[in-house]
Amino acid sequence: xAQETYxxxxxxxxxxxxxxxxxxxxxxxxxxxxxxxAIAFGAHLPWSRMILGYAQSRGxxxxxxxxxxxxxxxxxxxxAFANGALAHAFEMDNLTWPNTGVHPGATMAMPALAVAQERxxxxxxxxxxxxxxxxxxxxVGRATKHNNEGRGFHAPxxxxxxxSAAAVGRLLKFDPPTMQNALGIAGSTSAGLLEFAKxxxxxxxxxxxxxxxxxxxxxxxxxxxxxxxxxxxVLEGPFGFLNVYCGEHDxxxxxxxxxxxxxxxxxxxxxxxxxxxxHTSVQAVEYLKREHGYGAGDVASIAIAGNQKMATVNNxxxxxxxxxxxxxxxxxxxxxxxxxxxxxxxxxxxxFNDKAIRxxxxxxxxxxxxxxxxxxxxxxxxxxxxxxxRVLTRRVDSFKGTPEQPLSRAEMCEKFLLLTRHCDDRxxxxxxxxxxxxxxxxTLDWVKVDAxxxxxxxxQAAARRRPLKRVRAK
Numbered sequence: 001x002a003q004e005t006y007x008x009x010x011x012x013x014x015x016x017x018x019x020x021x022x023x024x025x026x027x028x029x030x031x032x033x034x035x036x037x038a039i040a041f042g043a044h045l046p047w048s049r050m051i052l053g054y055a056q057s058r059g060x061x062x063x064x065x066x067x068x069x070x071x072x073x074x075x076x077x078x079x080a081f082a083n084g085a086l087a088h089a090f091e092m093d094n095l096t097w098p099n100t101g102v103h104p105g106a107t108m109a110m111p112a113l114a115v116a117q118e119r120x121x122x123x124x125x126x127x128x129x130x131x132x133x134x135x136x137x138x139x140v141g142r143a144t145k146h147n148n149e150g151r152g153f154h155a156p157x158x159x160x161x162x163x164s165a166a167a168v169g170r171l172l173k174f175d176p177p178t179m180q181n182a183l184g185i186a187g188s189t190s191a192g193l194l195e196f197a198k199x200x201x202x203x204x205x206x207x208x209x210x211x212x213x214x215x216x217x218x219x220x221x222x223x224x225x226x227x228x229x230x231x232x233x234v235l236e237g238p239f240g241f242l243n244v245y246c247g248e249h250d251x252x253x254x255x256x257x258x259x260x261x262x263x264x265x266x267x268x269x270x271x272x273x274x275x276x277x278x279h280t281s282v283q284a285v286e287y288l289k290r291e292h293g294y295g296a297g298d299v300a301s302i303a304i305a306g307n308q309k310m311a312t313v314n315n316x317x318x319x320x321x322x323x324x325x326x327x328x329x330x331x332x333x334x335x336x337x338x339x340x341x342x343x344x345x346x347x348x349x350x351x352f353n354d355k356a357i358r359x360x361x362x363x364x365x366x367x368x369x370x371x372x373x374x375x376x377x378x379x380x381x382x383x384x385x386x387x388x389x390r391v392l393t394r395r396v397d398s399f400k401g402t403p404e405q406p407l408s409r410a411e412m413c414e415k416f417l418l419l420t421r422h423c424d425d426r427x428x429x430x431x432x433x434x435x436x437x438x439x440x441x442x443t444l445d446w447v448k449v450d451a452x453x454x455x456x457x458x459x460q461a462a463a464r465r466r467p468l469k470r471v472r473a474k
Contacts, residue, residue, distance in 0.1 A: 009179035035105030042089025043068030064114035070451035080111035085211030100141030101155020108163035137163025157192020157209030164217020184230020189216035203323035330364035
């Protein structure tokens with residue numbers, strides 16, 4: 001018997017709500033609410049509209065919601081596909097800390113919610129499913145040692161199907177052998193290439209990878225439910241996921257602490273609409289600006305010491321489109337000197353083409369820090385050299401939203417309402433509050449994102465949304 005895969009399947013199948021500590025329940029609810037808000041914001045972007053059109057043409061007639069404003073009801077696989085992609089549409093969805101290439105909300109919580117809506121399953125069972133999927137998927141991410149991305153795979157597209165299948169399987173009350181088959185099937189759908197980062201074009205597929213992972217887990221679970229089988233050693237076997245996708249890996253991490261350590265508590269909520277590798281550097285810029293009161297025009301150059309990925313994959317001085325700009329560390333720290341980096345509306349076609357921002361991005365250098373040479377870290381040290389000769393330096397290894405500095409309920413609500421500000425604001429405030437007690441809900445058909453009322457929509461478009469309507473890939 002395949003030891004690690006079966007142990008994970010057994011755990012996911014057997015998890016009960018009563019076994020889950022209150023802080024883990026809260027983190028699961030935060031993950032759900034945070035992801036819905038990210039979807040609502042991302043729905044207006046051109047690449048999202050393409051995804052929505054595809055999903056609506058192939059998934060009509062279902063009961064699962066797409067969480068775009070006024071979103072349609074679709075069959076669960078297509079709803080999960082759309083929600084997974086839209087959650088990642090503007091780099092605002094949650095992930096794990098330290099980064100293990102896992103995006104729980106987009107690839108795992110959304111397919112579970114889609115199936116719950118489809119089959120009229122309540123909130124308590126959804127929490128069970130989200131925690132079971134998180135505990136399994138985060139451990140798969142840890143076991144990769146992030147070497148799937150070292151080989152050129154986009155990690156969430158490869159780990160996501162496992163979490164999605166596990167969450168849906170728990171929702172459908174699979175026994176361990178059926179859960180193991182669902183994981184075995186899911187493993188053959190792992191996909192996603194990082195070539196967009198090297199080619200400098202085609203970054204729309206980055207969003208697609210998470211949608212496909214969410215959809216794939218539902219397919220795997222539905223097939224397993226009917227008796228379809230997959231390899232029981234899908235994770236640790238000689239031609240299993242870890243050996244093929246990662247090479248060097250840490251198979252014991254698959255089950256390390258299972259049942260005693262809650263990996264779900266390592267889910268973090270993003271503060272900035274940028275790739276996670278840019279967060280510490282952007283936070284450092286915020287600190288330096290606040291402490292020293294200098295302006296963007298005062299900056300001669302910026303030097304960043306960080307990890308290998310920052311210095312290579314995300315070192316894109318001249319991004320070719322807006323999506324690559326969010327993936328570009330030089331562009332993100334340059335934009336943070338000119339605009340509010342917390343507001344996703346700051347990333348638009350105007351700022352993308354801003355000569356001052358692009359010029360500053362070209363004067364950013366990135367090197368690998370000494371600590372990063374001896375172990376994984378996302379810390380960065382940012383040194384800003386001013387034209388008057390002063391060098392201002394700040395090191396950041398954490399920020400608001402990480403498990404060590406979690407967002408408060410008020411900060412969670414602030415982010416939720418910021419991302420849904422183009423929707424009916426009163427309805428969104430009510431939705432946020434109701435999501436805080438989702439475990440008490442018998443059904444989940446009420447979870448939806450209302451479009452703004454016409455007069456309010458016109459007013460908000462004039463004040464806030466207009467820059468986003470101009471966003472397009474070049």
